[in-house]
Amino acid sequence: MIDASGTWSTPNPAGADGLPAIGEAASADLLSYRIPDFRDRAGFAGKHTVVIGSGHSAVTAVLALARMARRDPSTTVTWALRRATAGNTFGGGDADELPARGALGIKAKEHVDAGLVSLLTGFRVERVTRDRERPVLVAEDGRTLTADRVVVLTGFRPDLSFLSELRLELDPTLQAPVRIAAEVDPNVHSCGSVAATGAADLAQPEPGFYLVGAKSYGRAPTFLALTGYEQVRSVAAEIAGDREAARRVELVLPDTGVCGGAGLFDASGASLGGACCAPPVLQIGRAPAPA
Structure with missing residues (x-):
């Protein structure tokens, strides 16, 4: 799934x-x-x-x-x-x-x-x-x-409520799969410096279950659609049994542009100098209380 x-x-x-x-x-x-x-x-x-x-x-x-x-x-x-x-x-x-x-x-x-x-x-x-x-x-x-x-329009976070009966392994802060959390952490990476993530990174302990797309980045604001397309290609290859294609990286991300974080990055007034790949800082609080 x-x-x-x-x-x-x-x-x-x-x-x-x-x-x-x-x-x-x-x-x-x-x-x-x-x-x-x-x-x-x-x-x-x-x-x-x-x-x-x-x-x-x-x-x-x-x-x-x-x-x-x-x-x-x-x-x-x-x-x-x-x-x-x-x-x-x-x-x-x-x-x-x-x-x-x-x-x-x-x-x-x-x-x-x-x-x-x-x-x-x-x-x-x-x-x-x-x-x-x-x-x-x-x-x-x-x-x-x-x-x-x-x-x-302050961004989004993943809805995990309907996955409560599945075995998941998510980073407790970013709410992203643990094997990609370090790669998408906005304290270190921006949208252009994140490495491609494939089926092996996205698989969950629940057999045959994968998180892909913006949801796989959890609360990180650095997702690009290009990354999601590559994720789906890799997962589809894995499901089809083509392990070599699943492991292959077929993605080159743009290096310029801006994908900043929030929290302390907002408060500091830090500048990325026009490039997307300097490290923004993200301060993450608790999830919002139910309305």
Whole structure:
């Protein structure tokens, strides 16, 4: 059996360090943890939207909202980053070996520079309250944001609940298979410096069971789809009995671009100098409490 169910159903909270902010669960009806369908302009046009997060999902949401703001100046966008400086938020730019990824960052910076998006750094959400039907975000340093919409795009974690009756061997911190945890640890690796992981690394003590795709990286934010394709190729070869093909590595990852971590990396304002392969620091807290 192959579990390629991903992490889409288990988003990270708005609060810092992997923990929900105070009041976040009670205000969950006012928060969105997915990239919204921006074709529904009525939900955002003429309103103030706060986007929390620094990854590619957050950039995608910011770009869509900035386009609305350009057409309708009554639409306002605030982009809240946990990290202390903008640093590598805009990615590798023209030097990114994944051109589409680099283009996202370039366009986002253009919108920020043009004033279509207000960028806040060091905004670590401590509390979420309500002003009637408007969410209010309070940062650890006391800053407050009142919005019409809040889009929380702070990453995901694996859903292991339906695997409770299977024998698993996972790293207790990253929640990734133990044989690849050291390879995907964002304290050491970024998306371009992670070695390929094959069937032997992904197999679990449960006979014939493999974790692949984003879920195999657990809570590490450094997964690339290219890696997932190689994982599936290797596992499929193993199941088919082609051990040589399963052991073979058929993957070359791009070396440039940015795949940073969170936690202390956010707080430190550390810069990766435009390359993805310097070691970010990830501080991981407990799993979020149930809503």
